[in-house]
Amino acid sequence: MQLTPAQEAWLEAQVAAGRLPSIDDAVRSAVADLMTIANDDLAWAKPYVDQARASVARGDVTNGELVLARLRERIAHLKST
Known part of the structure; x- marks a missing residue:
């Protein structure tokens, strides 16, 4: 997996500002959210x-x-x- 330079810079800024604990945690969280959305039947x-x-x-x-x-x-x- 490779992030674009803009994505990586944004994530680094979020980590530096304390909004995210780390880039790895942010990616894991984003993937978990996408998995939840993909499996949601909207019932x-x-x-x-x-x-x-x-x-x-x-x-x-x-x-x-x-x-x-x-x-x-x-x-x-x-x-x-």
């Missing part, structure tokens, strides 16, 4: 999907553009205070 998500579908069926939805507009207003308000 845990089914209740959330069912709940969302029920909300849509009831008409309990909000327009995405309206949500974004409200968020922008809120951010503008927070920046002005």
Whole structure:
């Protein structure tokens, strides 16, 4: 296995900053995470999907553009205070 120079530099910076214990530990952790993701059948998500579908069926939805507009207003308000 060989990392690109940019990957190695990033990992070294993370180790130097104390965010990762070592490059080896970071790679082991990343591989373990990828293995978990690859083996996940997403069954845990089914209740959330069912709940969302029920909300849509009831008409309990909000327009995405309206949500974004409200968020922008809120951010503008927070920046002005």
